[in-house]
Amino acid sequence: MRHSKEAQERAVALMRAGEKPLLDIAREFNVSTTTLRTWFRASEARVRAQLSAKRVATALSQEKYTRASQRQRLLMHALEQSPATIIVTDSEGKIVYANPKFVSTTGYRIEEVIGLTPRILKSGETSPEEYRRLWNTIKAGREWRGVFHNRRKDGSLYWERASISPVHDAKGRITHFMAVKEDITSFMEADAARRRIAAEFTAVFAALPAAIVVIDAQQRILLANPAAEVLLGAPLARGMRFAELNLRWVDADSAALAVADHPVLQLLAAAGNDTARQAVVGVIPPKGGVRWLRCQCRTVAMPENDEAxxxxxxxxxxxxxxxxxE
Known part of the structure; x- marks a missing residue:
């Protein structure tokens, strides 16, 4: 006689309970005690298999959860400890996250800016057109890079180099935007100082009444002020070779002086042994006539590469x- 699965499970349950003798259970289900033991062993095997499957499933679930948690904790730690300012906004541009570097850079507390837009940092120096290009770029799913001159909570200004990228969900829809920004105030201020010093030097150099020319080891003109062009009666463009200037030279006896014998080139040739030289030479500009010049030449080591x-x-x-x- 074939018994249903439900009947087999009831018989096994009675055997586990131990409330009835095995022979009575066999009579109740009209089977032999051997059949009952077979049902019991099969049931036990199923139970063990189910328990094993549960343990594997639980282990896999915990492993996935643990790994995901570890990744999440690692990412959060990286964001929190990042030396760069990181801001995450929703698709409308409202701030949903800012890391501690944002606080130290801007002076705003995180709870002050959640729900607001990064416009609170605007100094007014970035044009509306640039903001439109930024927004159009990231809305189109592309990364935008640029520099902002922003304003802190206390009103002071600072420079940031920013990279703003869209964040997509599994379906490819833009859900958030992430901005990673580096404070480059020190660099920008140092660069501005260098440019200011260079402009001041250029202004002073151009105003000097003495004619000054700087020539490198390849006989190329590095610097020449307007007074030098006036005195020599010829243009002195940067990069021109001294020997190729449209000039003729004479010595103190009015004898033609080869360019290679000019004091400046002789000093270049002996840069390792000589430090200064002066001489009176005559120059014949393209328009003719001799102009007598007192040339004082000195070798100078350039600060960056020590070139003479x-x-x-x-x-x-x-x-x-x-x-x-003449």
């Missing part, structure tokens, strides 16, 4: 006695 260059300072000089000038 020659600084030539020229002033008008009287015509040497006994010269046969």
């Amino acid at each position: 260059v020659v600084l030539m300072v020229m002033n008008e000089a009287d015509e040497p006695q006994g010269s046969a000038a």
Whole structure:
């Protein structure tokens, strides 16, 4: 006689309970005690298999949860400890997260800015057109990069280099935006100081009454002020080779002077042995006529690469006695 699964389970349950003798249970279900024992062993095997499956499932579930939690904790730790300012907004641009670096950089507490937009940092120096380009770029799913001159809570200004990217969900929809920003105030201020010093130097250099030319080891002009162009009667563009200038030179006796014998080039050739030299030479500009110059030349080591260059300072000089000038 074939018994249903439910009947087998009831018989096994009675056997586990131990309230009835095995023979009575066999009579009740009209089976032999051997059949009952077979049902019991099968049931026990199923129970063990189910328990094993539950343990595996639980272990896998816990492993997945643990790994996910570890990743989440690691990501949060990275965000919280990041030296860069990190802001996350929703798709409408409202702040939903800011890390501690944001607080130290801007002076705003996190609870003050949640629900607001990054517009609270605007200084007014970035044009509306640039903000529109930013918004259009990230709304289109692309990354935007740029520099902001923002305002802290206390009103002071600071510079930030920013990268703003969209965050997509599993269906590819933009749900958030993440901004990673680096405070570059020190760099920008140092760069502004360098540019200011360079502009001041250029202004002073251009106003010097003495004619000054700086020539590198390749005989190229590095610097020349307007007074030098006026005195020599020729343009002195940066990068021009000294030997290629449209000039002729004479010595104190009015004898033609080879360019290679000019004091500045001789000083370049002996830069390791000589430090200064001066001489009176004559220059014949393209328009003709001789202009007598007192040239003072000195080798100078450039600060960045220690390259030897020659600084030539020229002033008008009287015509040497006994010269046969052209």
